[in-house]
Amino acid sequence: MPTASPSSDLFALQNSLASLSALLASLQGALHTAPESPRPPQLANPPNPLALLSDAAALLKAQTTKLSLLLLNKPFSVREVTHIVSTLSKSIIPALLSVVELLHPSTYTVAVNEHVRGTLGIISRELLRLLKCVPTVPGPDAPAVAEAAPLASTGVLWEQCDELVSVGEIGVRGVVDKGVRGYGELLDDAIAEIEEWDPDGESDEDEDEGGDNQKGEATVATPTASDEEALEKGVRSLRLSAPHALKARVLKFLRILRLFYPALRKRRIETYPNITRTSTKDDMLPPPQQVRRLDELVGFAKQFSEETDELAGALYAHESEEVESKLRALAVESKQCASLMETDWKGQEDEFCTWLRTWQDRVGGSLTI
Structure with missing residues (x-):
């Protein structure tokens, strides 16, 4: 041949x-x-x-x-x-x-x-x-x-x-969870940067002598009611300047908003019916309303992260009115998100609903100091 x-x-x-x-x-x-x-x-x-x-x-x-x-x-x-x-x-x-x-x-x-x-x-x-x-x-x-x-x-x-x-x-659940975890980490990074930022451009020594004392507060990752009360008393006693007071309000709000991410992952994403490479034909037909709802929750996770970056930018630029506007918008969106999470995937209330109501109340309460 x-x-x-x-x-x-x-x-x-x-x-x-x-x-x-x-x-x-x-x-x-x-x-x-x-x-x-x-x-x-x-x-x-x-x-x-x-x-x-x-x-x-x-x-x-x-x-x-x-x-x-x-x-x-x-x-x-x-x-x-x-x-x-x-x-x-x-x-x-x-x-x-x-x-x-x-x-x-x-x-x-x-x-x-x-x-x-x-x-x-x-x-x-x-x-x-x-x-x-x-x-x-x-x-x-x-x-x-x-x-x-x-x-x-x-x-x-x-x-x-x-x-x-x-x-x-x-599978679907794993990919979605990975994405939401990433959005939460971005919000964590934004919070850490705001904590380190000095609105008055003071040195570390000046802050230690009588600044806004944010270093001690930076360790509060998931504030409790007592943590919030301590923060409020500290703000009053130190008579913070307007930029420092605004920074404190932003941090208080974002630390509570941050609790949304682990809650969403544990209570809703981890309980979502998964589809993987081994799923059968019957397993691959979730109700369309469930799919849309999961996508909407992921959308909120992404939106909160992106809007936090915008909020931080306005804070760094000392645009107080813009900061206030973005805080109010995030509060409204958190309420919309909470309404999506208030039932399980079968449309039934679960023990998570009580946590949601508490979280939503704290989101709204964090807008005042």
Whole structure:
């Protein structure tokens, strides 16, 4: 049987690269297209998209690892690289395109859909960069491959593929919980920065001698009623300047608002019916109102974090009216959020409702000092 010539091998490689690049362009286009209303499945038994996502991501990691090694080793193996590129074109990238269509937010939440889309966007960009390292001209005329180029892209691809495999393992609930935890950590960071900020620009020594004494208060992560009373007495006795008093009010409010995050995670997200890569068809049909409600709760977690940054910016700029306006807006939004959390996923009241009422009262009470 005659063997293929080097020129025909390179021609096959060029065609495979062109096909894969076109598929990746289609994937990027799908990722930037808003999800449409879910269409009836074209298959009688469509696959679990989280299982398809995990499997495709694991295969993608394996194939890109092989491709990177082939690019770095000499002599360059045209046929082996062509086989890898063809595998990506014929099975792995089409599978990821199917995931984009099947992983509809009406079932899997907007939070999961956006997370997967964002990760696939990084993967498609890095894979295109890696493909640019593939020589497509023969022998000595081929440009040298800088070792750092394929290694850098491969490292990013490994990380993002592992993330998608994890999505299938931890499921909808795990992805949502991870996101809410991240928003809570951002709010923690904002609180810590405000605690360290001196409205009057005084030195640490001046603060120790008669400033607003925020260092002692900074240790209060989850204030109790007695902590709040102590803070109020301290504010009165020290006769804080207007900027220091405003800072104290902001901190008091944000420390109470911060309690929302662990409560949401423990009482609502951890009790949400999970969908993972092993879920059956019946498990993957949560009521639409539950999915919308979970997305709304995640939206509040993100909104509180983002608006806290804006609040801090207004505080640092000494825009007291803007600070007051943002505090009132956050208080209104916290009430709306509390109304979403007041029943469990079956619509029943639980012991968490008592905590919610107390939390809401303290949010409102924290606006005055």
